[in-house]
Amino acid sequence: xxxxxxxxxxxxxxxxxxGEIETKKSSxxxxxxxxxxxxxxxxxxxxxxxxxxxxxILMPGFINTHTHLSMTLFRSIADDLDLDSWLxxxxxxxxxxxxxxxxxxxxxxxxxxxxxxxxTTFSDxxxxxxxxxxxxxxxxxxxxxxxxxxxxxDEEKRKNEIKENVSLFxxxxxxxxxxxxxxxxxxxxxxxxxxxxxESRKQATKYKTGLHIHMNETKxxxxxxxxxxxxxxxxxxxxxxxxxxxVTAAHGVWLSDEEIKIIKDNDVKVSHNPCxxxxxxxxxxxxxxxxxxxxxxxIGTDGASSNNNLDMxxxxxxxxxxxxxxxxxxxxxPAKQVINMATLNGAKSLNLSNEIGKVEVGMKADLIxxxxxxxxxTPSTNSIISNLAYAANGSNVDxxxxxxxxxxxxxxxxxxxxKEIYLKVNEAIENLKNS
Amino acid sequence: xxxxxxxxxxxxxxxxxxGEIETKKSSxxxxxxxxxxxxxxxxxxxxxxxxxxxxxILMPGFINTHTHLSMTLFRSIADDLDLDSWLxxxxxxxxxxxxxxxxxxxxxxxxxxxxxxxxTTFSDxxxxxxxxxxxxxxxxxxxxxxxxxxxxxDEEKRKNEIKENVSLFxxxxxxxxxxxxxxxxxxxxxxxxxxxxxESRKQATKYKTGLHIHMNETKxxxxxxxxxxxxxxxxxxxxxxxxxxxVTAAHGVWLSDEEIKIIKDNDVKVSHNPCxxxxxxxxxxxxxxxxxxxxxxxIGTDGASSNNNLDMxxxxxxxxxxxxxxxxxxxxxPAKQVINMATLNGAKSLNLSNEIGKVEVGMKADLIxxxxxxxxxTPSTNSIISNLAYAANGSNVDxxxxxxxxxxxxxxxxxxxxKEIYLKVNEAIENLKNS
Numbered sequence: 063x064x065x066x067x068x069x070x071x072x073x074x075x076x077x078x079x080x081g082e083i084e085t086k087k088s089s090x091x092x093x094x095x096x097x098x099x100x101x102x103x104x105x106x107x108x109x110x111x112x113x114x115x116x117x118x119i120l121m122p123g124f125i126n127t128h129t130h131l132s133m134t135l136f137r138s139i140a141d142d143l144d145l146d147s148w149l150x151x152x153x154x155x156x157x158x159x160x161x162x163x164x165x166x167x168x169x170x171x172x173x174x175x176x177x178x179x180x181x182t183t184f185s186d187x188x189x190x191x192x193x194x195x196x197x198x199x200x201x202x203x204x205x206x207x208x209x210x211x212x213x214x215x216d217e218e219k220r221k222n223e224i225k226e227n228v229s230l231f232x233x234x235x236x237x238x239x240x241x242x243x244x245x246x247x248x249x250x251x252x253x254x255x256x257x258x259x260x261e262s263r264k265q266a267t268k269y270k271t272g273l274h275i276h277m278n279e280t281k282x283x284x285x286x287x288x289x290x291x292x293x294x295x296x297x298x299x300x301x302x303x304x305x306x307x308x309v310t311a312a313h314g315v316w317l318s319d320e321e322i323k324i325i326k327d328n329d330v331k332v333s334h335n336p337c338x339x340x341x342x343x344x345x346x347x348x349x350x351x352x353x354x355x356x357x358x359x360x361i362g363t364d365g366a367s368s369n370n371n372l373d374m375x376x377x378x379x380x381x382x383x384x385x386x387x388x389x390x391x392x393x394x395x396p397a398k399q400v401i402n403m404a405t406l407n408g409a410k411s412l413n414l415s416n417e418i419g420k421v422e423v424g425m426k427a428d429l430i431x432x433x434x435x436x437x438x439x440t441p442s443t444n445s446i447i448s449n450l451a452y453a454a455n456g457s458n459v460d461x462x463x464x465x466x467x468x469x470x471x472x473x474x475x476x477x478x479x480x481k482e483i484y485l486k487v488n489e490a491i492e493n494l495k496n497s
Numbered sequence: 498x499x500x501x502x503x504x505x506x507x508x509x510x511x512x513x514x515x516g517e518i519e520t521k522k523s524s525x526x527x528x529x530x531x532x533x534x535x536x537x538x539x540x541x542x543x544x545x546x547x548x549x550x551x552x553x554i555l556m557p558g559f560i561n562t563h564t565h566l567s568m569t570l571f572r573s574i575a576d577d578l579d580l581d582s583w584l585x586x587x588x589x590x591x592x593x594x595x596x597x598x599x600x601x602x603x604x605x606x607x608x609x610x611x612x613x614x615x616x617t618t619f620s621d622x623x624x625x626x627x628x629x630x631x632x633x634x635x636x637x638x639x640x641x642x643x644x645x646x647x648x649x650x651d652e653e654k655r656k657n658e659i660k661e662n663v664s665l666f667x668x669x670x671x672x673x674x675x676x677x678x679x680x681x682x683x684x685x686x687x688x689x690x691x692x693x694x695x696e697s698r699k700q701a702t703k704y705k706t707g708l709h710i711h712m713n714e715t716k717x718x719x720x721x722x723x724x725x726x727x728x729x730x731x732x733x734x735x736x737x738x739x740x741x742x743x744v745t746a747a748h749g750v751w752l753s754d755e756e757i758k759i760i761k762d763n764d765v766k767v768s769h770n771p772c773x774x775x776x777x778x779x780x781x782x783x784x785x786x787x788x789x790x791x792x793x794x795x796i797g798t799d800g801a802s803s804n805n806n807l808d809m810x811x812x813x814x815x816x817x818x819x820x821x822x823x824x825x826x827x828x829x830x831p832a833k834q835v836i837n838m839a840t841l842n843g844a845k846s847l848n849l850s851n852e853i854g855k856v857e858v859g860m861k862a863d864l865i866x867x868x869x870x871x872x873x874x875t876p877s878t879n880s881i882i883s884n885l886a887y888a889a890n891g892s893n894v895d896x897x898x899x900x901x902x903x904x905x906x907x908x909x910x911x912x913x914x915x916k917e918i919y920l921k922v923n924e925a926i927e928n929l930k931n932s
Contacts, residue, residue, distance in 0.1 A: 137876060138883035142831035175872035340818035341887070343827040370887035371873045376811065380818070383775035387819075392778040396577035437610035438806045438891070440919040441572060441926045448573035452776070452805035456873070457892030484875040491876045 065466055067092040068104055072115025072431070075446065076421040077122065077406040083398045083447055090120060092427040095239065095466035100423055111468070113461065119432040119446055121401075122419050123182025123464060124374035125408025128274075128312035128333040128362025130188045131197075131205075132160070134175065135168030135491050136367035145280065145342055153367065157189070159497055166193035167483075167490045172372060173201035174480055178473070179373045179456025182428040182464040185310060185333075185362070185412055187247040187274050191230050199238040201478065202469045204428065206412050207234065208247025208274040211262065215255045224261050231269055241465055243271070243412075245310075250276040251287050251295045256302060263304045272413055273304075277311035280344050284316050296321035296330075305330050310411050312362060313338075314352070315345040322348075322355055331358045331411035334403070336380040338364035349385050350394040360408040361400070373456035378404050382451060397451035431461035500901055502527040503539055507550025507866070510881065511856040512557065512841040518833045518882055525555060527862040530674065530901035535858055546903070548896065554867040554881055556836075557854050558617025558899060559809035560843025562768040563709075563747035563797025565623045566632070566640075567595070569610065570603030570926050571802035580715065580777055588802065592624070594932055601628035602918075602925045607807060608636035609915055613908070614808045614891025617863040617899040620745060620768075620797070620847055622682040622709050626665050634673040636913065637904045639863065641847050642669065643682025643709040646697065650690045659696050666704055676900055678706065678847075680745075685711040686722050686730045691737060698739045707743040707848055713756070714748035715779045731756035731765075740765050745846050747797060748773075749787070750780040757783075757790055766793045766846035769838070771815040773799035784820050785829040795843040796835070808891035813839050817886060832886035866896035 069090045076084040091099040091109075106112060140152035165188065176184060183204040186194060191207050198205040209230050211223035227246050235244040246269075248254045248262040266273045278284060278295050291298045297320065299305050307329035314325070314332040325332065334349050352359050361381055363372045378400040385395035409419025417426045432450070434442040436458055439449045462470040469476060504525045511519040526534040526544075541547060575587035600623065611619060618639040621629060626642050633640040644665050646658035662681050670679040681704075683689045683697040701708045713719060713730050726733045732755065734740050742764035749760070749767040760767065769784050787794050796816055798807045813835040820830035844854025852861045867885070869877040871893055874884045897905040904911060 135876065136879070137888055138880040139876075141880065141883045141887065142828055144827060148827075171872065171875055178872050337814075337818060340822040341827065343821045343825045345825065346822060366888070370883060371889075373873065373890070376814075376890065379772075379811075380815075383772060383815070384822075386778045387775040387781060390778045390780065392579060392583075392776065393577055435916050435919050437606065437613050437915065437919070438808065440606055441570065441574075441923050442919075443923045443927055444571070445573040445576065448576045448805060452576065453572055453801070454806075455808070455811065455890040455892060457890060480872065481870050484870050484872070484877075488876050488878045492878055 065094050066109055067111045067113065067463070067468065068106060068109045069113045069115045069120060072118050072120040073446065074100070074421050075119050075121040077402045077419065079406070081399060081402055083401060085446070089115070090421070092463070092466050095426055097421065097423050097425050097427050100421070115431070117433065117435045118460065119434060119450070120421065120429055121432070122405045122421055123428040123430050123462065124180050124404050125360065125412065125419060126176065126181050126184040126363055126372065126374055127310055127360040127408050127411050128335055128364055129184050129186055129372060130365035131172035131184065131186050131194055132165040132168035132188050132190070133365035133367045134172035134372070135164060135487065137370050139367060141370070156494060159494055160190060162190040162193040164490055164494055165190035166197050167487055169194040169197035170201060170483060171487045172366065173197055173203055174475065174478060174483060175372045176203060177201065177462045177469045177475065178459065179375065180430040180459035180462055181372065181374050182430070182462065183408065183412070183414070183418060185245070185274055192233070195234045195237070195242055198242055202467050203464050204241045204418070206243045206245055208245040210247050210249045211258060212249045212253040213255050213258045214253060220255060220258045220261070223258065224265065228265060231271065235271070239465055245272040245274045247274045251298055252283050259299065259304050260302055266308060272308040272310065274310045275312065277314055278316045278321070279313035281316055294318055294321055296324045300324045300328065308413060313344070313347065315339055315347045317348060322352065325352070326355045326357050331360060333360050333362040333411065334381055335362045335364040336384045337377060338368045340380070340384065342368055346384060346388045349381065350389055353399070358407050358410050359403055360411045361404045374404050375450070375454050375456050375458070378451050397447045400451050401447065427463055427466040429463045430459050432458050433460040500529050501544055502546045502548065502903065503541060503544045504548045504550045504555060507553050507555040508881065509535070509856050510554050510556040512837045512854065516834060516837055518836060520881070525856070527898070527901050530861055532856065532858050532860050532862050535856070550866070552868065552870045553895065554869060554885070555856065555864055556867070557840045557856055558863040558865050558897065559615050559839050560795065560847065560854060561611065561616050561619040561798055561807065561809055562745055562795040562843050562846050563770055563799055564619050564621055564807060565800035566607035566619065566621050566629055567600040567603035567623050567625070568800035568802045569607035569807070570599060570922065572805050574802060576805070591929060594929055595625060597625040597628040599925060599929055600625035601632050602922055604629040604632035605636060605918060606922045607801065608632055608638055609910065609913060609918060610807045611638060612636065612897045612904045612910065613894065614810065615865040615894035615897055616807065616809050617865070617897065618843065618847070618849070618853060620680070620709055627668070630669045630672070630677055633677060637902050638899050639676045639853070641678045641680055643680040645682050645684045646693060647684045647688040648690050648693045649688060655690060655693045655696070658693065659700065663700060666706065670706070674900055680707040680709045682709045686733055687718050694734065694739050695737055701743060707745065709745045710747065712746035712749055713751045716751055719751050729753055729756055731759045735759045735763065743848060748779070748782065750774055750782045752783060757787065760787070761790045761792050766795060768797040768846065769794050769816055770797045770799040771819045772812060773803045775815070775819065777803055781819060781823045784816065785824055788834070793842050793845050794838055795846045796839045809839050810885070810889050810891050810893070813886050832883045835886050836882065862898055862901040864898045865894050867893050868895040
């Protein structure tokens, strides 16, 4: 066997399709990139790596369904500002100076942060995505990459944008042992022409892949789209035939009842980004209403420049607590639900639920271990589900495995030299600011 | 010199009375329990302990102004429930079985969690406070202890409750090298008779100490107090002469304009507990309104059973982001403000601002170091203030010093055997549940 790992006597936490979380003590065998066996009695002979699972939780790696990984470079560069000033005076001028190298180093930093906090798959939308692909290839995690297409109605630009996303698909889809997939990424209904939106749908269908788009994030966006098209964003996309079950709609904050029905009817997936929505004062997504309608809601961190981290465990807590205070109902978004959103629902959103998001034989070995012998997770005998959703943070992740490879063990990265990369990132952002 | 520590070439982050945060690179000398010198050039000769401050932030330890430390034992024991069911079916039955030993081990766990996440001072209200005092004495942090007095109008009970808090004061105030102070802790306006509230004020004034009380946490509480007294809680306390600048009012969620005026006029301190208020669906405190009125607002985690952790860094992020989304104004509660709330305002609330909450010569050496070379704090060249408020969590704390003693260094506790204590806690809560 090339690569096999036995995790012995570990508490397995498995998100299920019915919304529950199954827990059982067992051992788990990884062969190559997959979970080969889950059994109390697995022979240790011939196993190249044995991990003692005592006092640890084993669960699927987190799936972050909306982020802009290279923007990790811009973490804390501009905060506590109006959205307009944040974008116009800070983010856009910096983005204008980006190149592949900057996007590579930003994405590498983001990948390290994700590995350290237990995220094994993310869905990204940005520029210079070849740089992001290089970082992901090197870091060992799984990424769904889309190029953020924007044309503002300019035909020339539109053609180039589509060309860029198609070439990203052709060059990188299914590369890096299948860890990289490519989606199409029309940025939003207010930055893309109707032609670009339609062409994006056409290409996604042609290449049998998905779509990633920002939807209904701010109140102003709704007003602008209403003015431009006479319709609310989801009504507009529905009318032009854009929507289908392969669409991840990020944010979904300002939604009418009619739009919720459209989302449901088209099986559109919603990526909930509570920290970003709170920090930028965008508003509160009616998540418990979406869930009541059986809509698949997953969780995203958005970019680190509007969060300011990529910690999916923290994001689960924000999702649950924000939903509770918004509805004044402490029962909504319980612990098991946000854990399901951050794992299995993420896999469903990205059309990867036959490969990731569960701890089952035949699935990819995208797994994390959490050390229960930690101050903030003690007692470990009350509820590990509540501990994980409400008391933990990313630093409780002890071991991260993606595609059968151990990327972090005992909180130490196995291949990347993190401190060296942090110093390189500091240098890069200073160069960018001064360029 | 008995005990001196030199922290060399460190980036000092100092909260200031004007709400700003001063940052400067310098070295800092601790002699015994105090900060003795802050200077670029401090002689290393004769120093017993030198810490290299390169790539680290030095700042005041966090001050958690409202918690119930022993309840750390109940972390994740009951979640996602209505307040009534949470209290009646879960918390109160368990509390009825508590004793000094349980409260000691719960408080010790809480103390470890605080040390690990950079909190050096907390204000507590609970039962069996001698057990809490023992834990604090052992753990080395600073605690303001109050006994939670409840009489529900019963005169006999009232006398005993007052006696209990007075005896706590006499036995423990200013003990453990001055690390323990004792306040008076009438639980709330809906669990205490007017006589108990008045007697608490009398005793606090007599012993020249402070008062710690739950105020205006839920909508139902306002309705109940209105029905019982004809007044809203702060109006009622104002009329009976309870309020003064030595009162910490925890929560302050449902406040009328008149009550905000009463708080301001009496210089009452408010402890904001965003996670607990969100998780229990109590509501959203109008914090930015309080701040606009120059009211001193600090931050508390509440007990771990309604949070579910004691991480003040996470609590700062919740405070800021909740304030922003509540007002739909991204400029309110900026990073520097929540850091000030979690340090200097905490000290002011507890009448300790001449001793803690700032990094200045003559202050107690209650200090923490944060390692900037961490994935979630990189780049460290954009804004360390934003990194701290929005990107960090308690696990980024590297070193915790209280009263001049190093309690944690390089993320390892210096004196307590943490894993052993975690296993003891697991055993204790199982015994309590089965008793």
